[in-house]
Amino acid sequence: MRVLTALLIGLCGATLVAAASWQDIQQEYARPAYIDFPEGTTYSPQKAALGKMLFFDARLSGPQNLSCATCHNPSFGWESPTPRAKGARNQALARHTPTLENLAEATHFFWDGRASSLEEQARGPITHPMEMGSSMEEVVARLKQISGYRRYFRIAFPQEGLTQSTVLSALATYQRTLRSGWSPFDDWISGDEDAISETAKRGFDVFTGVGNCNSCHTGWAFTDHQFHNIGLLGEDIGRGAFDPNMRYRFKTPGLRNIALRAPYMHDGSLPSLRDVIEHYRHGGASQEGVSSDLSPLTDMTDNDITDLIAFLDSLTAYEPHVSAPSLPAN
């Protein structure tokens, strides 16, 4: 009898502990209701809409052959399905196209984090000769010739009108509104036990347990917005170009819609998630005396990998679709 009572008390206690940890998990992965716009920036739907138009307008590139969306293709999780996208000059660029989702809260942009705001970031690809090969002056001049844009800018920016900064502001505003869609994982976190498969649930355990993935891919967006060396061999020193202590470090990307975003890594060197996990399992390679932040995951089994992939699949939104706007012709 006493044994039974003790057993019951123990069971209850275990359940309480489990419940507490589950609540923590829910809190950690709960999606924020609001998009906090940084100081100095303002939101308006007109700005966002104008930004979307500009984002899809190839006339922002020098030869007018590609738009932002050409490489940041929403159909591929705002990335390109190639290891490295080709720019306006039809030459492969240096790094794999990063995603644009869930960046409103970020403080560093580009793989190496060289831009501190989305406005600043937007200027980069437009003016980079290898990428869109244009200049802000050219862009403003070209847009001013289009009456539709002139009117839209008047609406969105009644005071400033069409200027280099308003073009960038519109693009940044639009990009801040880009949030990854609601996924099965979100349903699960919200309490729907049947939203994801048991495999995926086990995968989540691997993600937070054996895989230790959540040491960097933290929070609802699965990123700590920090820079890490994951032991990929290559000449690109990443953040090291601005900080010698950060050589070979690159920004942690979020994992939302990760299944859509192959190939992976800043150089697009790993074609599948399994390759990525295998890479982490073995631990990163050292280069020039700089060791990777990773250590081999000796406890991880092949099944764990499968589970982990299933979990990562559950991060894909139900509706990743994004409609394209009609653009003013002239």
Added chain:
Amino acid sequence: MSIKRRILGPIILLILIGIAGASWITLAAIKTQNAIQDANFTVMRTLRTTERAQRTRKEAEAQLHRFLTFNMIEPRAKIAQRHQEFVNAFNAIWDELNTAASSPRQKELTANLRHSFDLWNKEASITLGIRRDSAIPSHIRLGHLGHRLELALVALEQEVRSGAANANRLARQNYVHEVALVFISMVVIFVIAGTAFIGFGSHLVTSLTRLATAMEQIRKGDYDTKIGDQGRQDEVGQIARGVFAFANTLRDLSTAKSRIEHLALHDQLTNLPNRRALQDHLTNCLADQDDSIYQTAVLHVDLDRFKQINDLLGHAAGDEILRHAARAMQAQIGPQDMTARVGGDEFVIVLSHTTDSAEVERLALNVISAISRPVEIWGEFVNVGASIGIAFVSANEEQDPARILSNADIALYVAKSQGRGRISFYNDATRARFEGNMALLKDLRAGLENGEITAFFQPQVDGHTGEVLGFEALARWHHPERGMLDPGVFITLAFEHGLGDQLTETIVTDAIAALLEWRAHGLPAPCVSVNFSAKQLRDGGLVEYLDDTLFAAGLQPKDIAIEVLESVLFGDGVDPALNTIARLQERGYKIELDDFGTGHASISNLRRFKVDAVKLDRDFVSGVDQDSEQEMILRTLIDLCCNLDIECLAEGVETDAEKAMLLSLGCHRFQGYGVARPMPKDAITAWLRDRDQSLIAIKAG
């Protein structure tokens, strides 16, 4: 209270209660139906409103989504305006819902809806740029808020539905409760009223049964049955009083009926059974008589001289005599015999247990002597006699009561014709004679009508002078079959059967006619004598009749002589016949006493009335010349008449010797074959003429 009211009252009451109950139930049903309908209507309206709210919400969300796909650029004002349209629409809807919210739960849900909407609206306004904020709600956040709004609406909708269902259920429950209440109340009322009604009904049935029993008793003849409930004020009391009155009436009627029955079968005066009762009794006797050793005898008793007593002493005396006779007869007969009064002074005694005629005769004689005992009436002793005719009922012959009575009657007739105070037994010879008489009587009636009876006249002459003194009119019947008949054959018959007056009238008429004719021819016809019976003298009207007839013929009273039997003078001074005689004498009629010397003529009356003449009977006259004793009687009679100065006429004078003797005795008036036979009128005419001529011849010679 009357039974009608007691029966109709509860029925009407129950009908009214039934109507009230039905109305109540119907009203409750209508009320419930209306309540349900109203609730349903309200609910439908509310649900329509919530549906509109859902539509509005969807449209608002769709618009929000359209704006937030960022595929178009609209001025802030326009967006705000378009968004505000939905907000206004929703506000209007919310006002409606808030007004319609009836239960606290609905109000709470409505408030929740408002809160949800406000939250959604606030964040949507931020995303639409209408409201400034650095924190911009994500699509997902807006989706969640929209969903929460939808859920709030759905919750309200469900609450409205369930509230309506609840209200309907409550209304129905209420209705059921009300119906149950009405039903139970009505059952209670019906049970109470029904019990009271049954009690009243059984009480009524008991009363009616009691009355019915009483009526049955009354029907059986117990008119003194006690009838209860008479004091009651209702219809039963009325019936009871009616039954009581009915019983009394029935008792009276029954008494009256027995009296009537007694009267119908009894004579009131003597309290003897009457003719009808006699016939019934006789029929019964005849029926019982079969195989009996006894004979039944029928005695027909007729009082003698009753009519005389009745006329002389009055009807009261006659009644007393009748009662006396009845008592006398009753005293003589046995308990199984019967005395009945069948006529004025006629009685019939039925002896049902007789063995021989001697016994019956003895009894009959006893009856006569009992009746004949003097009766004291008003201080005077009156005598009445009786004659009795007796008939036996032969076991194998006469069975018809009427025939037997007729037999006794015939016997009585015979007894009477033999004289008074006699008894006579009926036998077949009696009947034959009687029937012969009856046949003759029948012929006599016809003869009187047909003029077969005529008067013959026998002359009366003076022995000294040969002068015709008069004629005696004598009735002669020229019977069509039997030829000429003498009066002896039919006179008695005629007088016994009431034909006397008619006969006398015929004779008087013929006499007058004859007188007139003879006188017309200048022949000597001083007067005609006509015979009258004592009865005719007693009956009134004779004097007037004669006066009238003579006057009409232009004759005088002296022309008609009234010839009566000396027995007329037998009665005492109160006999009306004597009175009539006195009156006739006053008028100038000549009174002749016929058959003088044979009867019981009272000499004193002879003296008192001083009749004009007496006619000496032929018994004294015939052969007087050869019998000295007869001569002595005749001489005495003649001397008596002479001494009393009464004319004296000898009848039956046949020979000259007799004539001579009579003349020598002093009687010179003759009538008889020695003078002339009775002849018809015309023969007398001729006889008178011859005589006249012979007288003339004698005188001439």
